[in-house]
Amino acid sequence: xxxxxxxxVNPVELIPDVIPMIGYLDDIAVMAVVLKLVKAELEKYxxxxxxxDEYQEALEKLFGDD
Numbered sequence: 001x002x003x004x005x006x007x008x009v010n011p012v013e014l015i016p017d018v019i020p021m022i023g024y025l026d027d028i029a030v031m032a033v034v035l036k037l038v039k040a041e042l043e044k045y046x047x048x049x050x051x052x053d054e055y056q057e058a059l060e061k062l063f064g065d066d
Contacts, residue, residue: 004034 007013007030017023 001034001038004030 008027013023013026015023015026017027
């Protein structure tokens with residue numbers, strides 16, 4: 001995500017923004033990739049969190065609330 005933000009504010013780009021319409025395509029492509037990667041990481045985190053919570057619940061059932 002940091003790379004995507006840095007790319008957007010960086011004055012040196014693959015396609016300069018001064019070129020009408022085409023100049024923003026690389027920005028859109030970079031942000032689309034970044035958002036896709038962030039979404040994948042959030043889904044992994046949600047799955048990990050769910051598994052962790054289920055594990056904690058199983059431990060509490062086995063050993064009680066000590």
